Amino acid sequence: MSALLDVEDLVVRFATPGGEHTAVRGVSFSVRAGERVGIVGESGSGKSVTAQAVLRLLGPAATVAGGAVRFDGRDVLAFDRGELRRWRGAQAAMVFQDPLSSLNPLVRIGRQVTETLREHLGLDRRAATAKAAELLASVGIPDAAARLREYPMTFSGGMRQRVAIAIAISCAPRLLIADEPTTALDVTVQAQVLDLMDGMTADLGTAVVLISHDLGVVSTFCDRVLVMYAGRVVESGTADQIVEDPRHPYTRALLASIPSLEGELPRRLPSIPGTPPQPGRAHTGCAFADRCPLAADVCRAEDPEPLELGDGRLAACHFADRSAG
Amino acid sequence: MTAPIEVPGLETAPPRRPLRQAWRSLLRDIPALISIVALILLALAALLAPVLAPHDPLRTYAEGLTDQGAPVAPGGGFPLGTDPNGRDVLSRLLYGARVSLTIGVFANGLATLVGVAVGITAGYFGGRVDTVVSRITDVVMSFPILLFCVALITVTGPSQRNVVLVIALIYWTYLARIIRGMVLSLREREFVTATRTLGVSTVRILFRHILPHLVPAIIVYATLGVASSILIESSLSFLGVGVPVPEASWGQMIDDGRKYYEAAPWLLFAPGVCLIVTVLAFNLAGDWLRDLLDPTAPERR
Amino acid sequence: MSPVVEVEDLKVYFGRRRGGTVKSVDGVSFDIAPGETLGLAGESGSGKSTIARALLRINEPTSGRVVIGGRDVTKLRGAALKAFRRQTQMVYQDPYDSLDPRMRIGATVEEALLVRGVPASRRAAGVRELLDRVGLPASYARRYPHELSGGQRQRISIARALGVDPAVIVCDEAVSALDVSVRAQILNLLKDLQEEAGLAYLFISHDLSTMRFAADRVAVMYLGRLVEIGTRDQVFTAPRHPYTRALLAAVPVPGGRGRGPRARLAGEPPSPADPPAGCAFHPRCPLAAAECVTTRPELRRKDDGRITACHFVPDAPTGPGSEVTA
Structure with missing residues (x-):
């Protein structure tokens, strides 16, 4: 099946007074017609920048430094102003x-x-x-x-x-990108808006890319989920796979740090030590290594490539094929 | 230790170096650089007037008048010529710079002091104080400034001190308004609320938490205010109610010179150029400071 | 143990320029024991933050009593007010605005010690100790807030609050602005400090999963009034009030639900400037009957000890999965 949206190895750089930094470091994903793809990540993970780059909405400080965005096989990054105007809003x-x-x-x-x-x-x-x-x-x-x-x-x-x-x-439109559409809303209103988006896009067959920091929102709305960290997709799979059997230690830790609404509660929440990396800070090896319980020498030396895990799952971790400890 | 230490992510963040930052931005802004240089030269000229002036600014020189009793053109013994009274124009300009700067700085300094104090009080405490202050500023700002000054000086009699007081009496309202507005919004910031609920005294909140945030704005508006004060002083002197004769003042020199405009144009041009350059330099420097310190923009991060 | 905070029939009304009053908090009563966390849940406009601000005397209560440490604090003035302030502290929502950006961290924390009257010679050591208690190295004292991450700033806010040695800390959405991974650290820190110092917390949050972890008891607010109050397990496992049920049902839980409608409630919370007659929740309530439109239900204790404000709450306990049917 051919993809409606195909993003390949997207790289976005920002020029800041302190120098240039890379906010999106080689992101690839595709969205089929009518499919719902969620992007989850914390602040600075590059999830919103990715969305803006796809719709060519980046501000003047940002440039797409590499990669391709194709919509229906057409090169979005090469659209001139007229093509862009006809495409945005309509498609x-x-x-x-x-x-x-x-x-x-x-x-x-x-x-x-x-x-x-x-x-x-x-x-x-x-x-x-x-x-x-x-x-x-x-x-x-x-x-x-x-x-x-x-x-x-x-x-x-x-x-x-x-x-x-x-x-x-x-x-x-054939594609709707929603960037934290319910974050500013109360939880009962959020439910209504999600229901609305659900119904409208199902009726029209519109594909949705839903961006949120909230794994609950994304995993209950989307078919597939990408987890981003420090400008990269660290894990992707179906919503069920991500929630029930996360393979990347970051995804696991993220899920564990959300207190559940039922069942036993731990006295202390499992938390991820440290803070998300500052955008633009150069590092060698895996960006999560500093905070990762599994980190070994190889993690600090080499940035892991996305590893195919079967069933269309990907995880960018040197230890992704080991089962969760 | 009760919790894991977060990775010190910003250990390498450069400490703030305001002076270096100022210097760099000055090198990028040529008009501002020229203005600052001009202001430094002007200050030096005023300060060193007794040394630099080739002649006594108040004395009428016999050789300062032609046989027909007209002013001497620039060149020779009088680099910028003489005025109709046979006095040296250059020397008078140098001493006039003293007058202009003194009045500009003192009048505006006084206005700033009063304006900041009143603005902070009105903004922070609000209520009746605020209402009274706001009405006073409304009234003062609705007067035609120059007319108001002329009237006041006519009553009090012209002297340097009175010129300073009258200008200050008007200008504090402008700063008070600006400061009041800033304090109104600062007061609502969470860090001020947090400090207040800590039990910190009001005086300490004003001096340690409010005032430091106003400093950039005060510097900028004070700089711009000097230019306005100098202009008012010159206008008053031009109208004959400013600095009393024979003291040299640029405004009064322009007034003198305008009657001889055709015969002796330097009499008008010399003080005119000085005035324009000074006011322009203060304004450009103020604009540059505004961009640098950006008092209205949110905190720089 | 006798409660450290007792709030009785608290009302906070605001006058409006165009006339009329907004009853932001309209007759709320609760208490908090030392070492206990009371959670205050509700949507925007419910009056949660107004309660916080009234407790700290940032906003003046219109009527009612707020007794903290055995003293009614609603009428305090001058020096007595300053002395009271040391007992109740707040950690604010916005880690970017609650610290003075022009002050070094050390000076911000030191100010609390200054207020407590710690002599200058011992303050530097005090700052180091406070930073250590919130899990930050002493070297942070020399930094400015903009050099810190959101989580680190919240730690500083907590250190400043601890500096005056309070009995009660109000956390007004204190972790809401933080990333999920950092949020857990701060929640753990708050728990550790509570155990160390026997602090009482009023924990305000719109996020119910955070609330479940943090709170011992939970009070649910709707439009300026409490609609339900109970232990954490009572409220989360067997919510009674139809609003509490709808609120809990609306929380998206990772992997929690298949496709299907999420919303149990139509409409949005009405404006507190113009609340509906009778039970304020009746326009959105699936149980609403004629009685609800005319008569406001009071907060009442049922036979099984559950406290709700609803005409139709069943007396018999119900299981977790039970549905509200109209």
Whole structure:
């Protein structure tokens, strides 16, 4: 089966006053049509930068220094401005953590929704407005036609995220990238928004890349999960594989450090010593070696390559083929 | 030891070196560099005026006037010529720099002192103090500055001291407003709340936790304020209510010179150029300091 | 042991510019024993942080009593207020804003010792000892906050709080901004310190799995009022109030659930400026009946010792997996 999105050996560098640093160090993954792929990682792991690079949304300080991004076989990194405009919004859309920053506070909701519709679907104003009301109603906004005339400030956080989702799916994109879409929301509202994304993308057959620091959110939403650490994918597999049989010591430690909601609790939580590496700090060998309980000499000398574990699983660890201790 | 030590990740982070940072940014900003050099030269000129001045600035020289009683053109014994009273223009410029800088620095220093104190009080304590201060600044800022100064000096009588006081009386309001706004937002920062709930005294909070955050802004606005104060002083002297004659002041020299503009243009140009260069230099230096210290931007990390 | 914190019918109202009042906290009572952690759970707007800020006298309570160490602290002024401040400390949510960025770590921690009246000659040693207690090397005293990671900054916040030797520490979302792997370290540190010093914690968090690890007892808030309070096991294993149940059901647990709808509740928490009549939860409640619209249920102790504010909470204990049905 050919992939809808194919990211190969992506490298992203940032120019900072202190020099250049590499935020994404050779990330590869692919997303099939209709598939849901989750990217989990802590701050500085490069998960958001990866998403921005895929949609060509990187700021001026960042450059893609290597690798390829292909959408439907086409080279996204070679798109000119016109191709990019036709592609983004229509075929590939994004939802951000804070809808307040992606919605313009001074423009009525209606115009922000119809803008995309008119641009990509060529609807006239009346048709676009009708469609916009329909869209808002479909994402669960009561009294949608009237609320089109309101400004983002009058919407609650959950409602704003619904609007952002409505805009993102308005042209039935084939790929939706959602970067921490529920992090700013309360847990009961998060559940609603995840349900909404679930239903909308299933109906349209849209593939989703869901980025989150929360393994719970990602593993319950996605088919496959990538775990990122210090700019690399350290482990990937199906959501069940990652949660039930993690092979990378980082994934194991991450899962262990989340207190469960039922069963016995330890007196102390198993924690990972140290802090995630500062972006841009050069290191030889495995980036996790300093914090890893399994670290041996080989880990400090050589950065492990992703190791094929069968069933389409990958883990970048010298000891990945050993069972969990 | 109760918990694992986190890996010291930033052991190699360079300590902050403000002076080196300032020097580097100055080398990248040529207008600012020139301004700083100009200000240093100006300060030296003012300080060393008695040594540098070729003549007595107040004395009328016989050879300073032509046979027709007109000012002598630049060159010869008088490098920048003489004025209609036969006094040496260069010497008067040097002494005038003393007057301008003294008044600029003192008037603005006083305004800064009062403005910071009032701004902090109003911003931190709020309530009635704040209301009163805000209304006073509103009223003062709605006056036409120059007219207000002229009126006040006419009442109090022109003298260097009165010029300083009158300028300070107006300018403290500008700084008080800025400082008040900054303190209002600083007061709500969590580290201030945390310090307050620790039981730290209010005086200590103001001096150790609020004031250090205002220093960059104070430096920047004080620098810009010197330029404004010098301009006001010159305007007052130009209008004849500034520094009393025969003391040399740039504004008053411009006033003198403008009547002889066609016959003796140097009389207008010499003080005019000095004034423009000085004010421009203070403004450019202030802008550079603003970029360097960036008082309005969030903390640099 | 007699409680170190007793809160009785605490109300914190805020006036609004456009008129009307927001009842941010509306009649809340609880107590905390020495060495105990009381968790305060709820969504945004529930009034959790307002309670924290009222306990520390950052916000003035409108009415009610807050007794800490046997003394009602709501009316304290001047020197008595300063003396009280030493008993109750807070660790704040934002590790980037709760330390003075222009002060070295050592000076920040030393300030606590200064407040406690430790003489200058002994303060340097005191700073070293405090840093050691929170697991940081003494060399960190010379650093500035921007040179530290989020977790390290929270350790400094904790060290500063410990510096005045408090009896109660309020942790207001103290680990919420931290990465998961670092969060566990700080939670462990808080537990260790509690055992060492017999500290009482008021642990505020929107994250229920963190709450389950940290708290001995849990109080659940909705729109300024407590809806349920009980031991950790009572609340997490057999939640009674329909809101507590919905809250727990909404937490995504790694590997916890197959595909299917997650949300048990429609709508969002209403604004505390305009709370619904009767039970504030009734517009979203699957059990809501006519009685709920008209009459506000009070927090009541049932025969089995469970405390909830709901007209329809069953008296008989229910098992963990049991569903709320309308």
